[in-house]
Amino acid sequence: MSGSRERVLARVRAALADVPAGEAPEDVAVPRDYAPAHDQGETTALFAERLEDYKALVHRTPPEGLAATVARALARRGAGRVAAAEDAPEDWFAQAEAEVVRDGGLDVAGLDRMDGVVTGCAVAVAETGTIVLDGGRAQGRRALTLIPDYHLCVVRGDQIVAGVPQALPRLSPARPLTWISGPSATSDIELDRVEGVHGPRTLEVVIVE
Amino acid sequence: MSPDHSSPGAGHAAQDRAAGHATFLGMLPFPEAAERAVGDSQLRHNLRMATRTIRHKREEVVGELDDWSALRAAGKAVKDRTLRHLDTYLERLEAAVTAAGGRVHWAADAAEANEIVTGLVRATGETDVVKVKSMATQEIELNEALAQAGIIAYETDLAELIVQLSDDLPSHILVPAIHRNRAEIREIFRDRMAAWGVAAPEGLGDDPRALAEAARVHLRERFLRSRVAISGANFAVADTGTMVVLESEGNGRMCLTLPQTLISVVGIEKVVPTWSDLEVFLQLLPRSSTGERMNPYTSTWTGVAPGDGPQEFHLVLLDNGRSDVLADEVGRQALRCIRCSACLNICPVYERTGGHAYGSVYPGPIGAILTPQLRGTASAQEASLPYASSLCGACYEVCPVAIDIPEVLVHLREEVAASPGHRAEKAAMGAAGWVLGGERRLGAAQRAASAARSVVPRRMPGPASAWTDTRDIPEIPEESFRAWWRREGAAEPAPGADPAEPGRSGGDEEGGRR
Numbered sequence: 109m110s111g112s113r114e115r116v117l118a119r120v121r122a123a124l125a126d127v128p129a130g131e132a133p134e135d136v137a138v139p140r141d142y143a144p145a146h147d148q149g150e151t152t153a154l155f156a157e158r159l160e161d162y163k164a165l166v167h168r169t170p171p172e173g174l175a176a177t178v179a180r181a182l183a184r185r186g187a188g189r190v191a192a193a194e195d196a197p198e199d200w201f202a203q204a205e206a207e208v209v210r211d212g213g214l215d216v217a218g219l220d221r222m223d224g225v226v227t228g229c230a231v232a233v234a235e236t237g238t239i240v241l242d243g244g245r246a247q248g249r250r251a252l253t254l255i256p257d258y259h260l261c262v263v264r265g266d267q268i269v270a271g272v273p274q275a276l277p278r279l280s281p282a283r284p285l286t287w288i289s290g291p292s293a294t295s296d297i298e299l300d301r302v303e304g305v306h307g308p309r310t311l312e313v314v315i316v317e
Numbered sequence: 318m319s320p321d322h323s324s325p326g327a328g329h330a331a332q333d334r335a336a337g338h339a340t341f342l343g344m345l346p347f348p349e350a351a352e353r354a355v356g357d358s359q360l361r362h363n364l365r366m367a368t369r370t371i372r373h374k375r376e377e378v379v380g381e382l383d384d385w386s387a388l389r390a391a392g393k394a395v396k397d398r399t400l401r402h403l404d405t406y407l408e409r410l411e412a413a414v415t416a417a418g419g420r421v422h423w424a425a426d427a428a429e430a431n432e433i434v435t436g437l438v439r440a441t442g443e444t445d446v447v448k449v450k451s452m453a454t455q456e457i458e459l460n461e462a463l464a465q466a467g468i469i470a471y472e473t474d475l476a477e478l479i480v481q482l483s484d485d486l487p488s489h490i491l492v493p494a495i496h497r498n499r500a501e502i503r504e505i506f507r508d509r510m511a512a513w514g515v516a517a518p519e520g521l522g523d524d525p526r527a528l529a530e531a532a533r534v535h536l537r538e539r540f541l542r543s544r545v546a547i548s549g550a551n552f553a554v555a556d557t558g559t560m561v562v563l564e565s566e567g568n569g570r571m572c573l574t575l576p577q578t579l580i581s582v583v584g585i586e587k588v589v590p591t592w593s594d595l596e597v598f599l600q601l602l603p604r605s606s607t608g609e610r611m612n613p614y615t616s617t618w619t620g621v622a623p624g625d626g627p628q629e630f631h632l633v634l635l636d637n638g639r640s641d642v643l644a645d646e647v648g649r650q651a652l653r654c655i656r657c658s659a660c661l662n663i664c665p666v667y668e669r670t671g672g673h674a675y676g677s678v679y680p681g682p683i684g685a686i687l688t689p690q691l692r693g694t695a696s697a698q699e700a701s702l703p704y705a706s707s708l709c710g711a712c713y714e715v716c717p718v719a720i721d722i723p724e725v726l727v728h729l730r731e732e733v734a735a736s737p738g739h740r741a742e743k744a745a746m747g748a749a750g751w752v753l754g755g756e757r758r759l760g761a762a763q764r765a766a767s768a769a770r771s772v773v774p775r776r777m778p779g780p781a782s783a784w785t786d787t788r789d790i791p792e793i794p795e796e797s798f799r800a801w802w803r804r805e806g807a808a809e810p811a812p813g814a815d816p817a818e819p820g821r822s823g824g825d826e827e828g829g830r831r
Contacts, residue, residue: 111423111433116585116636119425120404123644127401133590136398142387142597158610216541216575236603236611249625250574250616254567255541273596281557281592282417284622287599287615292567295607296476296492297499297525299367305475305529306536307567307614 145271151234152315155268158237162290163303165312174262177314178226179203181260185310187223191256193248196226200262211248219251224258225308230285231278232268237290239263239313240275242283250286259308261288265317339486340458344676346701351670360671363498368662374608375659375715381610382600391597393719396653399555399588400643406555406588407634413558417620419630424582426637431462433633434547434580438468441578443545449562449572450474451549452656453582453635455487455678456691459547470547471513471539473568475532482509488672488680490658491606496671499523506531514539536568546572546627550583551655552598553632556591559619560632563602563612573616579627584635586643586652598655601717605657638691647728651686653718658683660712660722666705675702682712686725694733703729 148154156166169177182190182204189207191214192200201208209222228246229239239261241247246262253259269275279285292307303309344350354360379385399406411421422437424430438446446463448454448470460470460481472481479494480487483505487493494502503523510517515535521527548569552561560581562569573579589598603612621630643649661667661681672680676698677688685706689699703726706712712722796804 111429111633112425112636113423115425116423116634116640117404117407119636119640120407120585120643123640124401124403125644126646131401133398133402133405136394136401138394138398139387139390142384142391142600146382146384148381161610162613220541233611238611243622243625250570251625254570254574272599273593276593276596281554281559281617282619284619284625285615285617286570287611287617289609289611289613291613292565293613294475294525294529294566295371296474296479296494296566297502297528298363299370299492299495300525301607301609302525302529304526305533305566305568306473306540306571 142273143271144273145269146235148235148270151268151270152265152317154270155232155234155237155263156313156315158234159290159311159313162237162293162311164237164290165310166315167313168315168317171316174314174316175199175202175204178260178262179205181312181314182206182224182226185224185258185260185312187258189221189223190260191219191222191225191248191252193227193246193252196228196246196248200226211252214252216251216255219255222256224260225253225256226260226262227253228262228264229267231275232263233272233275234268234270236272238272238275239288240279241286241288242279244283250284253286253288254307257308258310258312259288260312260314262314262316265315268315339484340461341486341676341678344673344698346697347670347674347676347705348701350674350676351666351705354670354674357671359498360496361669363496364668364671366498367492367495368668371608371662375605375662376608378604378608378610382604388597388600389717389719392601392655392717393653395589395594395597396718397650399590400586400649400652403585403588403643406590407585409555410553410558410588411634413554413556414620414630414632415558417558419558419620419632422631422633424633424635424637427457430457430582430633430635430637431459434459434582435463435466435468437578437580437631438463438545438547439466441545443468443578445469445471445539445543446545446547447471447473447539447543447572447576448477449546449548449564449569450477450493451547451582452490452678453549453584454547457582457635457637459582471536471543473536473540473572474564475529475566475568478532478536479505482506482513486673487678489661490656490679490681490683491661492658496673499525499528502528506535510535536571540568540571540575543572544576545578545580546576548572548579548581550581550587551602552589552595553583553587554590554592554595555588557619559592559617561595561615561617563606563615565607565613567614570614570616573618574626576627578629578631580631580633582633582635584637585639586654602655602657605655605659605715605717641693642687642690645690645728648686648690648725650720651683651690651725653720654683654687655718656683657717659715659717660720663711663715664706665709665711666707670705675705677702682706682722682726683720686720686722686729689729689733694729694736700733700736703727703733 159166194210230242231240291303291311292305293303294305295301422433463470476492476494489495500523506517550560667681675684679687685702689702694700708723
């Protein structure tokens with residue numbers, strides 16, 4: 109700790125002289141009558157549609173088609189060498205021709221030489237077309253999904269919730285989280301959205317139903 | 318334009334660029350600045366295009382949520398709860414961040430914050446830092462302070478990069494370079510990028526895709542090797558010590574993930590009580606801000622995570638006038654602001670004047686109430702801001718945390734008017750009250766005005782000239798409405814009194830409300 113801690117806190121307390129001494133934070137009512145989700149359509153279809161709105165590439169497959177879908181996606185991308193977390197399931201890559209490099213502490217330059225990265229996710233939100241990574245199973249550390257220009261993400265049907273309020277209880281704030289809604293983009297030029305800036309410029313999602 | 322725009326050749330070190338920053342200090346009061354701005358047709362065109370686009374997008378995605386008003390009420394209430402018990406939540410936040418391996422610093426004002434950050438960067442031995450777009454660090458002019466200490470801060474948000482490269486000032490909360498169009502941005506990239514690092518590619522066009530690509534190439538190398546980053550935060554969760562940054566481009570992720578040391582400068586009003594409170598703000602903010610269902614990237618982190626991201630994290634809690642705002646029971650609500658900029662995009666005044674006229678990093682309606690409260694209204698510039706509005710109320714309508722901006726504007730106008738130096742206006746208002754207060758006096762004044770209409774000047778003389786500098790004196794009619802009514806109105810029945818038009822009149826008076 110450094111700086112003017114006591115001074116700032118004293119000023120804040122002085123500024124709040126009008127707040128009755130007996131008032132607890134919970135005494136300030138917060139109405140929570142907003143919806144947990146918005147009934148905007150069947151969850152998986154909605155998730156796929158919203159991702160496509162962001163110009164992400166989306167595939168839906170039964171579990172037995174996953175390896176083939178991953179293989180086709182990587183081939184179409186021309187990805188010869190992709191990174192993956194150490195605990196990403198082997199069978200995802202069973203049919204892939206690409207070399208899969210497991211992340212055992214690749215340095216930044218090493219990551220920068222990868223043609224892409226393949227991960228799972230922790231939670232997905234249908235209404236907003238969002239994938240949340242928490243560094244858990246098959247996801248790896250944050251740099252893994254940041255430096256390569258292409259991110260292929262495998263989302264299981266049971267990981268998709270409808271609305272944002274349903275996602276937060278499934279996530280631990282103690283872990284570093286990355287919420288991803290489409291490829292990197294900017295609206296800084298005339299407030300017109302353009303996909304592809306510093307983060308992965310291509311996001312491809314495989315939904316396993 | 319700043320004087321050092323000539324010869325941006327390789328001889329100019331980036332450090333020289335960083336030292337010659339534009340500043341909001343000593344800006345003109347709003348009326349003068351606005352008069353200049355509305356005369357700039359290019360600026361007006363750029364702003365009209367951009368604000369129209371974003372207004373439309375916002376309306377669409379807000380319309381998708383049938384519980385928007387409930388979310389808005391919750392957002393307002395969560396912020397009110399936090400503000401009324403801010404000391405409790407700040408201490409809670411400090412404890413949680415510390416427990417998670419972060420260090421918390423407290424800054425009473427801009428100078429102290431700059432000193433803390435400068436000291437932290439110096440301790441790393443680095444002289445370059447990368448920055449995530451942050452209003453708080455703009456407010457305290459951190460880049461200038463770092464430059465004084467020989468540390469160069471590289472802005473990495475595309476719009477901030479445009480502003481930094483052109484030695485300009487931000488003019489919008491979300492899109493600081495909103496006043497620039499694609500052709501201007503291309504010129505800036507072509508002329509200025511080389512002095513700051515990787516040059517713009519040969520033959521760069523003005524397609525936004527090409528411009529975004531140029532920014533990617535320009536910053537890529539710097540992201541991969543920078544060891545210190547500085548950010549702000551959109552939210553800081555008191556219970557868990559979690560910081561939240563919303564962004565689009567991935568520059569935020571780069572800065573928050575790759576460097577060894579991360580320093581976040583966060584206003585004390587950014588606290589929210591609990592993790593689950595984010596379920597409200599993660600819906601309100603992106604839809605109000607960029608008009609998206611969700612922004613491309615949101616990063617959250619709690620202290621340090623072994624093996625993932627920066628291993629040293631500092632949180633600098635910034636007061637810098639916020640406790641003064643908190644002390645004003647009417648003005649306090651301005652601290653609910655989540656910096657979405659919806660009020661700028663909807664504001665008819667902002668659309669015409671742009672952001673620079675407000676003389677602050679916080680422009681538009683929210684700036685008109687925040688800046689005078691943060692800085693006080695002693696100078697003409699700040700005292701003019703509460704008047705930089707037509708009080709149409711559109712800003713309040715779109716505000717996701719229901720800040721009643723017109724209410725605060727009127728409150729601040731009272732404050733300004735009660736201060737010495739506003740005697741002329743008070744005298745004029747007093748006289749008007751006397752004239753309007755008596756029917757005979759009003760009639761006499763109107764007849765006198767009608768008789769004198771050909772000789773009324775376009776501009777008022779003396780102290781009243783301040784009023785007509787920015788307004789046209791309305792044309793005085795040949796005959797007042799009251800005189801016309803006495804002459805014509807009494808001859809025929811008023812339409813509202815026609816018994817053949819049921820419901821047009823009488824209902825409320827006779828039968829009560831239906």
